[in-house]
Amino acid sequence: MQIEHLSIPDILLLTPRRFADERGFFSETYNLRTMAQAGIDVAFVQDNHSLSRQRGVIRGLHCQLPPHAQGKLVRCTRGAIWDVAVDARQGSPSFGRWVAAELSEENGSQLWIPPGFLHGFCTLTENAEVQYKCTDLWDRDCERSVRWNSPDLAIAWPVAPEDAVLSEKDAAAPDFSTVRDWF
Numbered sequence: 001m002q003i004e005h006l007s008i009p010d011i012l013l014l015t016p017r018r019f020a021d022e023r024g025f026f027s028e029t030y031n032l033r034t035m036a037q038a039g040i041d042v043a044f045v046q047d048n049h050s051l052s053r054q055r056g057v058i059r060g061l062h063c064q065l066p067p068h069a070q071g072k073l074v075r076c077t078r079g080a081i082w083d084v085a086v087d088a089r090q091g092s093p094s095f096g097r098w099v100a101a102e103l104s105e106e107n108g109s110q111l112w113i114p115p116g117f118l119h120g121f122c123t124l125t126e127n128a129e130v131q132y133k134c135t136d137l138w139d140r141d142c143e144r145s146v147r148w149n150s151p152d153l154a155i156a157w158p159v160a161p162e163d164a165v166l167s168e169k170d171a172a173a174p175d176f177s178t179v180r181d182w183f
């Protein structure tokens, strides 16, 4: 497993080893001991899987507030996405800063996003499938959204606003400037 701390050190980019042979490859995509060795000593309680049929789909920016804040271990098992985490932790030196990584069927990389971060992604291909493990169960009352292109975040999304494909919920989300004392 390759482990890289991104510019917000709490966010880790993990790349599991692939054992390739003439049949294809084998890879351990989750191993409790390996995660603990990487400093991710958590219990996952829910797996999610989404399919986005078009390139330029943006899902996010989402999080859940305490007491149901979620850590997420995200990977893309078909196509490719540009995965983004935004620090929403009040008082954090990186509050309002974002990091991103390309996750793809090809690279097999995973992004560890601890509780306290907003998460979102933009699809880079058609039929992008994203699978992610969560450290808490979905709780609709604790769910919060922030507008993907909030001016104060200035996230360098790889899609023009006029081409972005959003849910109604995401299109109507408030700016990051409304985030106060969430975590």
Ligand SMILES: Cc1cn([C@H]2C[C@H](O)[C@@H](COP(=O)(O)OP(=O)(O)O[C@H]3O[C@H](C)C(=O)[C@H](O)[C@H]3O)O2)c(=O)[nH]c1=O
Residues within 6 Å of the ligand: 048, 050, 059, 060, 062, 063, 072, 119, 120, 121, 138, 167
């Ligand atoms: C998140 C979630 C949703 N749902 C239901 C609620 C809606 O009726 C339907 C679609 O939900 P939504 O439009 O919020 O799905 P996404 O836009 O992919 O949301 C996700 O997008 C970003 C990338 C995330 O990190 C979150 O996990 C999650 O918010 O699934 C559930 O039943 N369980 C769940 O855990």
